[in-house]
Every structure is written in structure tokens, then in C-alpha cells.
Amino acid sequence: MNPPITFTVADLARDEGLAFRCFCGTRTFRRHELVALVGADARLNHIGLRRELWCATCREPPLDGQIVVVEDGSDT
Numbered sequence: 001m002n003p004p005i006t007f008t009v010a011d012l013a014r015d016e017g018l019a020f021r022c023f024c025g026t027r028t029f030r031r032h033e034l035v036a037l038v039g040a041d042a043r044l045n046h047i048g049l050r051r052e053l054w055c056a057t058c059r060e061p062p063l064d065g066q067i068v069v070v071e072d073g074s075d076t
């Protein structure tokens with residue numbers, strides 16, 4: 001899924017998050033985690049360039065990222 005170019009973290013639904021894939025595996029950030037790390041106005045089409053979201057293990061930017069529904073969306 002490719003979000004519109006103006007799509008931001010704030011446009012994610014409460015039960016949506018972003019899954020980033022790197023050499024170590026896949027890490028999923030929930031909406032409120034993204035808000036805390038990069039802010040609600042961060043545009044999703046460049047969000048993979050934000051170092052706050054890079055893998056702490058391989059220290060590389062994510063290979064790709066996609067919007068996912070997070071199973072437990074209760075603790076917003």
C-alpha cells in the first residue's frame with residue numbers, strides 16, 4: 001500500500017502502525033509510538049529516513065516499510 005504523498009502519522013487509524021523490515025527482521029511501531037518518536041506531522045513517505053526509527057542493532061535504515069493493523073489497539 002502506498003499512502004498519498006501528504007499522508008502523515010496523524011492520518012493512521014488508532015489500530016494501525018508501521019512495520020519496518022531490516023536485515024535483523026521486522027519491527028512494528030504502533031501509532032502512539034510513532035507520534036512519540038517522530039511527531040504526528042511526520043510524512044509517511046519519508047518516515048523511513050528518520051533515524052529515530054532505524055534499527056538499533058544493524059544501524060541501517062529500513063529496507064522497506066508498510067502500514068499494518070496492530071492486533072491490540074487498546075493502549076493508545
Ligand SMILES: [Zn+2]
Binds near residue numbers: 022023025055056058
Ligand atoms: Zn536491523
